[in-house]
Amino acid sequence: MRRRDAGRMDRQDDYAQASRLSRIEPLLYLAPFLIGVAVFTLYPVIHVVFISFMEDYNYLTRAFSGFGLSNYISVLNNKYFIQALSNTFIYVLLVVPIATCVALVVANMLNQKLKLTGLFQTAYFLPMVTSVTAVGLAWRFMFNERIGIINFLLSLVGGEPVGWLTKAEWSMPALVIYGIWNILPFTIILLLAGLQGVNPMFYTAARVDGSKGLRIFFRITAPLLAPTIMLTTIVNTISAFKVFNELFPLFKGQAGPFYNLYTVVYFIYEQMSGKPRLGRAASAAMVLFAVIFALTMVQLLIQRRWRGSGKG
């Protein structure tokens, strides 16, 4: 029986060799990208995991005294890190829901068949292609206590000038407003695409069934849009947890006017200035990762529940 199979085996080997080549070929095309990802993403990510557990790691000599949890203990006992964590949570909890609601309203308006819709659509998507830093600097001018347009508009309705960027209590609102503005275009684009994917016959059906206006939105549009809303919420939550770029232009590179706006990523960044504390930075990054991961899982679970229950 063996002998009889031998010929077939040979042939199979030939096939295997040929298909192995054809399997390698696409990998060669992908190689430049894959190498880039491996060097600049994969390796650092894995390395960070290791570093976070290394005791007394010296990044120049690469020496360390063993594995342990001391970095995590140090980070979780650091009051600036705890402050950064709480600031980040507040930021996420404000920015993501508000931005989602505003984006829903705007996307709905853009989805109406009105004159100038095309113009508005372009205008709303413009921020996506402008530099975050340039836009941030523009916002710094707008937030300016004495000459900023925001305080000017406030004064028109009788408001007192607000020290957006100079007072501790107003710095978070300023950051949140800027953060919302920053993620709006992306959110609007996705929601608008989602809205345009809703077959208009459902609206007609709902109208004939006797409902109109907001009820159609809550009973028909929103449930049909739920997958898109979920997607933007998850993506926005993740990006909001990484709030850092937004701080720089507004507060001249500081974490708020009185260093009161520490965020997790800013904390990580600061560990690397002066005397680098690589271990602490790495473990802070891991904590952030754990938080984002856990929250994303919760969101996905909620989404599955939501669908399963059929409440829509």
Add this chain to the structure above:
Amino acid sequence: MRVELVHITKRFGSTVAVDDFTATLADGQLIALLGPSGCGKSTLLNLLAGIIPVTGGRARFDEDDVTSWPPERRGVGLVFQNYALYPHMTVAQNISFPLEIKKVPKPERVRRINDIASMARVEELLDRRPDELSGGQQQRVAIARALVKQPRLLLLDEPLSNLDARLRLEMREEIRRVQRETGVTTVFVTHDQEEAMSISDQIVLMRAGKLQQRDPAQTLYHNPVNRFAAEFLGNPPINQIKGRVENGLFRTREGGVGIPLPINAACGNRPAILAVRAESFVLDEGGFPCEVAELFEIGKEEMASLRVGGAVVRAYLPLEGRSGKGDTVRVRLKPRGVFLFDEKTGERL
């Protein structure tokens, strides 16, 4: 409910979708809106539902002038061509939706959902999602949802066009049954003359936005007002021969035999079209001669292609075994199913 349409006109830009449409639809009937694609029948249905506004004319439901009423006020049930079941709701929730909007209390809601579900025969499906249903089941659910609010008027837009042939036959009987049981005035749009003929009480025939004829199916078939109506109904399509009437004989344009007409035709000497249904030919030794061009057998039917003058017509004739291709047979026309139309205007003569 009686529906009265008076000079209803709908324009989209420069195109006229519905042109000066006047008709009264009687209470409790099943009415087919029949016509070729683009004849404005779906537009007319949407006008009835109030989904799109009319450009001109009035619409009345019984005593109410509903011309400017929005759909939610008109109390119509609409079944869409693609059913438009809400994909995020179960069957029960879909049927319940119109009742929730009307704030019907829950116990009554449950009772009405169960009643309508058993009538539409979807009780077993109440907990399912639309994407778990077959086409026929979705259709039943869509009808249940449209009927649960006890509409004054039930509208169905091409209700059978998304079903396969077998299911189509079944569902059209279902629509007929449900309509009889509820007695609701029902208008359904179709381009399929057989569908319209088989279940409707009245057929409203449309062409290019204009009403052609409104009659029961048999009347429409046996007494078409114009060439279009004669042409649109019946399978095989009615035979049409161009020519003129001379002394009670119809002479084809190409000349040849004169066909004795069994009907009165006072039409002078103008160019006319003789339209003859395939079943209106009979073999008769005293009839006019024609040549057998082809013989077919379709199931139990025997059909022959005959050459009359220069024209070729199809006729149901029992020729099998008696005559073959190329033979000459003598036939005459029955009075029923024979019409003369003006060649230019298509009007019945």
